[in-house]
Amino acid sequence: MPYCLPKAFQAWKWAGLLSTRTPSMSKIAAGMASPPFETWPHSTRRAPPRKGGRAGAPGAGGAFGAHEGIQRLDGPARPCGGEPVQILCAGDFHIGRRPTRLPPEAGVGLSAAQAWQDLVALALERSVDLVVLTGDVVDRDNRYFEAFGPLEAGLDALARARIPVAAVAGNHDYDVLPRLAESFPGNFHLIGAGGRWERVTLATKGGTVHLDGWSFPREHVTSDPLAAYALAPPREGLWLGLLHGDLDQPGSHYAPLTMEGLRQAGPVAWLLGHIHSPRLISAGAGADLLYPGSPLALSPKEPGPHGPWLLEVGGDGRLRFEHLPRSRVRYEVVEVDLTGVETEEAIRPRVAEAVRERLEGVLVEAGEHLQHLLCRIRATGRTRLHRRVARAIEPAVEDLAIRRGQAVATVESVVVDTRPVWDLAGLAAGSGPPAVLARLLLILQEGEASPQRAELLTEARTVLKGLAGRPPYGLLDRDPAAEVAPDDEALARLVERQGWLLLDELLAQGGGGEPFAAGEA
Numbered sequence: 282m283p284y285c286l287p288k289a290f291q292a293w294k295w296a297g298l299l300s301t302r303t304p305s306m307s308k309i310a311a312g313m314a315s316p317p318f319e320t321w322p323h324s325t326r327r328a329p330p331r332k333g334g335r336a337g338a339p340g341a342g343g344a345f346g347a348h349e350g351i352q353r354l355d356g357p358a359r360p361c362g363g364e365p366v367q368i369l370c371a372g373d374f375h376i377g378r379r380p381t382r383l384p385p386e387a388g389v390g391l392s393a394a395q396a397w398q399d400l401v402a403l404a405l406e407r408s409v410d411l412v413v414l415t416g417d418v419v420d421r422d423n424r425y426f427e428a429f430g431p432l433e434a435g436l437d438a439l440a441r442a443r444i445p446v447a448a449v450a451g452n453h454d455y456d457v458l459p460r461l462a463e464s465f466p467g468n469f470h471l472i473g474a475g476g477r478w479e480r481v482t483l484a485t486k487g488g489t490v491h492l493d494g495w496s497f498p499r500e501h502v503t504s505d506p507l508a509a510y511a512l513a514p515p516r517e518g519l520w521l522g523l524l525h526g527d528l529d530q531p532g533s534h535y536a537p538l539t540m541e542g543l544r545q546a547g548p549v550a551w552l553l554g555h556i557h558s559p560r561l562i563s564a565g566a567g568a569d570l571l572y573p574g575s576p577l578a579l580s581p582k583e584p585g586p587h588g589p590w591l592l593e594v595g596g597d598g599r600l601r602f603e604h605l606p607r608s609r610v611r612y613e614v615v616e617v618d619l620t621g622v623e624t625e626e627a628i629r630p631r632v633a634e635a636v637r638e639r640l641e642g643v644l645v646e647a648g649e650h651l652q653h654l655l656c657r658i659r660a661t662g663r664t665r666l667h668r669r670v671a672r673a674i675e676p677a678v679e680d681l682a683i684r685r686g687q688a689v690a691t692v693e694s695v696v697v698d699t700r701p702v703w704d705l706a707g708l709a710a711g712s713g714p715p716a717v718l719a720r721l722l723l724i725l726q727e728g729e730a731s732p733q734r735a736e737l738l739t740e741a742r743t744v745l746k747g748l749a750g751r752p753p754y755g756l757l758d759r760d761p762a763a764e765v766a767p768d769d770e771a772l773a774r775l776v777e778r779q780g781w782l783l784l785d786e787l788l789a790q791g792g793g794g795e796p797f798a799a800g801e802a
Contacts, residue, residue, distance in 0.1 A: 416451025489518030
C-alpha cells in the first residue's frame with residue numbers, strides 16, 4: 282500500500298499551517314518582516330505553493346542521461362499523489378576559485394560564483410521544489426567576502442520564488458558556511474552543523490521531503506559519520522540523506538564512508554559531496570548514491586561533462602535522476618594517433634582536426650552552455666618522429682583556438698605517449714645502457730602482479746618524492762610527487778614515457794642495438 286499523506290496533513294499543508302524551523306534559524310526568521318517560511322521549533326519546514334505551473338521544458342540528459350531507480354518497497358519514505366517533486370542537486374562549487382589552465386583572454390564569468398548564479402537561474406527556470414547543496418559551496422574561509430554577494434543574491438531570488446535551499450558543510454567550508462548562513466534569508470537551511478545529525482522536513486505540493494544531514498565540524502574527520510546516525514525513520518514522505526565525504530576510502534581524513542553503510546542506513550537515496558566527478562550508483566537493493574560532482578569543471582583532473590542533477594520523484598515513489606551538463610568549461614583528453622606519420626608537417630593537421638571534432642561533439646551534448654573547451658592532447662602510436670612529436674605539437678598550446686558560436690576550444694597541455702619503432706625485445710637481449718633500459722621498459726609493460734614491476738615503481742616513487750622536497754617544489758603547500766603520479770599506473774606511464782625518450786636519444790647517438798622493429802626497416 283502506498284505511503285499516502287494523511288488527509289489531516291494535506292489539509293494543514295494547503296492551509297499553510299505546517300511549517301517549522303530549527304531554533305537557531307528561527308532567531309533569524311523572527312527578525313524578518315515577511316519571512317518566506319513560517320517557523321516552528323521542530324526542524325520541519327514548509328515550502329509554500331508557488332503561483333503558476335512549472336516553467337521550462339526538460340533538458341537533454343548528458344553522458345549519464347536519465348536514470349531511474351526504484352525505492353525499496355519496505356521503506357516508509359515515499360510521497361504519493363499530487364505533482365512530482367523536483368529537487369535540483371549540486372555540490373563542490375568552491376566559490377572563490379576559477380578553472381585552471383584557462384588562457385588569459387578567457388572571460389571573467391568563467392568562475393565558481395558564476396556557476397552558482399547559473400544554478401539559481403536553472404532552479405527558477407524549472408520552478409523546482411527544492412535546491413540541495415552537498416558541501417564545499419565556498420572554497421575557503423578567506424573567500425567569505427567573495428562568496429557573500431553571489432550567495433545572498435541567489436538565495437534572495439530563490440526565496441522570492443518560494444524555493445528553499447538545503448545544504449551541508451564540507452571540509453573546505455566547515456567554518457565559513459555556518460557563518461555565512463547566519464546572514465542569509467530564512468529559506469536557507471544548513472543541516473547538521475557542528476557534526477550533529479539533524480533532520481529537516483519540507484512540505485511540497487507533491488508530498489513531504491525529509492532530509493537527514495551531517496556537516497563537517499572541522500577540516501579533517503577520520504571516522505565514519507554514519508556511526509553516530511540514529512534518527513528514527515519518518516512515518517511518511519520522501520526520505521533522503523545529505524553527506525559530504527569520501528566513499529570506500531578507509532584511511533581518508535575526509536569523513537570516510539562505505540557503500541554498504543549508506544545503502545543500509547535507511548534513506549532511499551544519498552546526495553553526496555567531496556568527489557568532483559559526477560557519479561551515480563544505483564542497484565535493485567539499497568539506497569541510490571549520487572555524487573553530483575562540481576557543476577563547473579575546475580581542472581584537467583575533472584574531464585567530461587559537469588553540471589547539476591535533477592532528481593524527480595513521482596507520485597508512485599519512483600526516483601528519476603537526470604544529469605544536466607551545463608558547465609561553461611569542460612576539459613577533455615583528445616587522443617591523436619600518429620602511427621605511420623613521416624613528417625612534422627603531417628602531425629599538425631591531425632591535431633587541429635582532432636580538436637575540431639571533439640569541440641563539435643561536445644557541443645551536441647552541452648549546447649549553448651559551453652564557452653570554453655580545454656583539450657589535453659595525448660599523442661599515441663608508433664612513429665619514427667617520436668622525439669620530435671612534442672616540438673611539433675606544443676605550439677598549439679599558445680596558438681590553436683577553434684571557435685563554434687560562443688564556444689572556443691584551446692589546448693592546455695600536450696602528453697607524448699608515442700613509441701619509437703625500436704625492437705624492444707631485440708634490444709633487451711643485447712648489452713650496454715640501451716639493453717638495460719629496454720629491459721626496464723619491458724618490466725613496466727608487465728601486469729600489476731609482477732614483483733619486478735612493483736619494485737621498480739617503489740624505487741621510482743622514492744626518487745620522485747626526494748625531488749619533490751627540493752627547491753623550489755619544497756616551498757609548495759602540497760605534495761608535487763603525488764600530484765604528478767597519484768597512483769602506480771600514473772607513475773608507470775610517467776616512467777615509461779621518459780624511458781622511451783631516453784632510449785630513443787641513446788640509440789640516435791649510436792648507442793647500439795637494432796634500430797627498427799620487424800617490418801619497419
